[in-house]
Amino acid sequence: MRAQEPRDRNRSRGSRASGEAGRPWWALVLLTLAGAVVAAALLRAFxxxxxxxxxxxxxxxxxPGDRVHVDTAAAAGAGLEHGDVVVFDGAGSLAPYRSRTALDRGLEDVAAFWGVGAAQDVYVKRVLALxxxxxxxxxxxxxxERNGAPLDESYLGRTVDAAAPASRSTWxxxxxxxxxxxxxxxRDVSRDSRALLGAPGGGLIPVEKVIGRVDSVAWPLDRRGDVPAGAEDGSRG
Known part of the structure; x- marks a missing residue:
């Protein structure tokens, strides 16, 4: 007669799932999420x-889908130069003022904080005039033409000439x-300062609304790298 195999007390009973040391599955999920949040917070802090x-x-x-790292040393327009790519709050200019609850604002800010969602009033554009x-x-x-000098905008990634101008409208x-x-x-798809000509403020964005300067793509990994400013006038990058 074959001896009965000793029962493993740590083995789960029936179909009930459990983790190591008897922890329920949901506790392990919460611990994993908490660890990920702490790690992400530390990474973001640095x-x-x-x-x-x-x-x-x-x-x-x-x-679309790029996650960009933002240098907040340029917040409120500090040290901005022609050609810089900036993230700014467009509320009241490109975006109308919206009535939002504290919960709406909180959820949107959390998503933007982690780079998993885009705040509706936050825009990424290039500075062409100061x-x-x-x-x-x-x-x-x-x-x-800026201050009487034509611009060579290599960052557009296309040929600019009379048949394909830098912008199709005159302003x-x-x-x-x-x-x-x-x-x-x-320029053919972007909603930017040109869209607000004739509106209050004339499409001119307050410099104080700048959140920071985009200095690199952080994600996806195959696109990681610096985002230099336009060099049409010998500025940064």
Whole structure:
């Protein structure tokens, strides 16, 4: 007669799931989530905020779904230069003021904090004009003109000429103190300062609304790398 196999007291009974040391499955899930949140919080504390790029308005430099690292040293416009790619609060300019509950704001801010969602009022654009500048479109050969000088915008990733100008509409900005003009790199699809010409504020975004300067793509891994500023005038990058 074969001896009966000793019963393993740690083995789960029936179909009831349990973790090691008898912990229920949901406790392990909560512990795992808590660990991930703490790790992400530590990473963010050392590396700075990450924002999700929700649209193709900044192609080819940034693609939909990119998570970009933002240097908050440029918050409120500190040290901004022509060609910088910035994240800014567009409430009251590109985005109308919205009535939101505290819960709505909290959930949206948490998603943006972790780079898993895009805040509805936050935009990513390139700075083309700063206080005291004039910016217009376009010269005879299709280029933007700033302070009387045509711009060579290599970051557009395409040929700019009279048949394919840097922007298909004609416009001009004179930028007062405390304001800036921002444009997307994909000018045919981007909603930017041009969309607000004739509106209160004239499409000029308050510099104080800048959250930070985009300095790199953090995710996905195959796109990790710096996001240099436009070099059409020899500025940063």
């Amino acid at each position: 590396s700075g905020p990450v924002y999700l790029v929700p649209s193709g308005s900044m192609e080819p430099a940034l693609l 206080p005291g500048d004039t910016l217009s479109c376009c010269t005879a050969d299709g280029r933007l 001009a900005f004179e930028v007062p103190e405390g304001r800036m003009v921002v444009l997307g790199d994909d």
